[in-house]
Amino acid sequence: MDAIGGIRSTSINLSGKVSAGEVMREANQAIGKWDLQHLGWRGFQQLDWVEDITNKYPEAVNIAHTCSSHTPGYLDQVNDLFEGMPKADQKEVHKYFIGKLGLEELSCRNSGAAGGLCDKKGAYLQICQLTKELSSN
Structure with missing residues (x-):
């Protein structure tokens, strides 16, 4: 729990570099x-x-x-996944999540964010920030 009584979403802090x-x-x-x-999901x-x-x-x-911006832990999972992964693979996994973010962006543009339907966009955005940061170190 954080100081305000909310649930902390992750123990990972983005550095702000990305x-x-x-x-x-x-x-x-x-x-x-x-x-x-045209490709779609x-x-x-x-x-x-x-593949x-x-x-x-x-x-x-x-x-x-x-992953969802409404649930905690996904950045910890990404960090765990990247531990020991070769840099070339980290860059490919980053590209994968960039693609997922792009698809989510298209979905949100087409359908809107009613009822929190774009919760994955926020999660993918943070994941992409983290994967870019980790693959650049």
């Missing part, structure tokens, strides 16, 4: 680069490089499916 704007620019570039508007999952990285690190898929 801004939300920076990862949103990456996500918006990914929308065009990978044609996410399933098409993205079927890209060869996505390769998700087969190698199924924990990334689990994090992507379960």
Whole structure:
């Protein structure tokens, strides 16, 4: 619990080295680069490089499916996943989450955020900030 009585979302603190704007620019570039508007969620999952990285690190898929800005712990899971992972793989996992953020951005644009439906966007945004930071160290 934090000092105000709320639940602390994670023990990981983002350093601020990577801004939300920076990862949103990456996500918006990914929308065009990978044609996410037309590929959609399933098409993205079927890209060869996505299949390769998700087969190698199924924990990334689990994090992507379960993360939510309403629930704690997902940044700790990402940090644990990245421990001991080769830098090249860290960069690929970062790209995977950038793609997920891009897809979530498209969903939120098309459907809006009614009822908290864009909770994953906030989670993916933080995940992308952390993965960019970790893969750049």
